[in-house]
Amino acid sequence: MKKERAWPQFIRNLLIMVGSRSRPQLRRPTWIIVLLSIVCVFLIAAYVYPPPSPSSCSVFSSHGCGSSAFELPPAAHTRELTDAEVQSRVVINEILNYYPVQTKKPKVAFLFLTPGSLPFEKLWHMFFQGHEGKFSVYVHSSKEKPIHVSPFFVGRDIHSEPVGWGKISMVEAERRLLAHALLDPDNQHFVLLSESCIPVRRFEFVYNYLLLTNVSFIDSYVDPGPHGNGRYIEHMLPEVEKKDFRKGSQPNMEGNRNCYADEHYLPTFFTMLDPGGIANWSITYVDWSEGKWHPRSFRARDITYQVMKNIAYIDESPHFTSDAKRTVVITPCVLNGSKRSCYLFARKFFPEAQDKLIQLYSNSTIF
16 A cells, blocks of 8 residues: 555554444543544644655645655756747647648749859759749848849749848748748748759759659758757757757868757758658758868869769768767668669859859750
């Protein structure tokens, strides 16, 4: 029998024992007084000498049996949510519970995040041409209004705000682009691109690659080092617990442990809300082999048939940790049970490379 039930049972047994004795010499009022005296003695004893176990109940406890006896582990540190945070949670819940729209004309939304004019707009025009009705274009220009040279981009600028590298303003710009794209129910897949991104495959390949899958191509992995979990701070609670914190970019440098929002926001968000729906690799190729804060940038002299072919046919995605072990985790790019090419796009390319890329795009079959 548990200790919290032992005290009442002991008192009952005692009263039965006392009541079973023959005391003919006591009158009824005296008998009642004796019983009350015995009960009072035990109540006083229970008050003065409570049960020693912290798991036991005491009728004199200010917490009662429901709190101190069965106290749950302390909850994670939380803070009060703002009105905007509460509203955003409601919106997210509504989106997750909403049935997907069935469309006869599914489109891919291309979301361009750029400081101004797009240096590869002519190349993108070639990429889109002939496939009208299968794509949408949205442009967020953070510094100056872009001048467009392709009709596919004219009138596709959205309301934009200044963006700082590595700041939360970059995440806000990504969300602004996604919000505009979600207004069109025909948009089924969403591709985030910077001004230095180029396609490494032709549109038909990209369209089929995306539309025939039901996963999000988010690079999301656990980095136990200073540039991964080392960037986590408790201020992220209650929304983000450390176990859910993820990283998506690859820089592997010594020193700075600042949290760059764009490296963590989407990987963490999708890990928390749809962990089974992540492919765990990005479809945009980036070369981090130089070990700098920024990836390698390709100039015109670097653009060759073989370089572009190598990028287009890579079928494994590497993840580098920033801890002392410098672990490299290789993720094979597998879709529907088959190993596939990982990348549909690539960055970073200098604007000077556009003419050479257009020449390759026009004359080769690697795209």
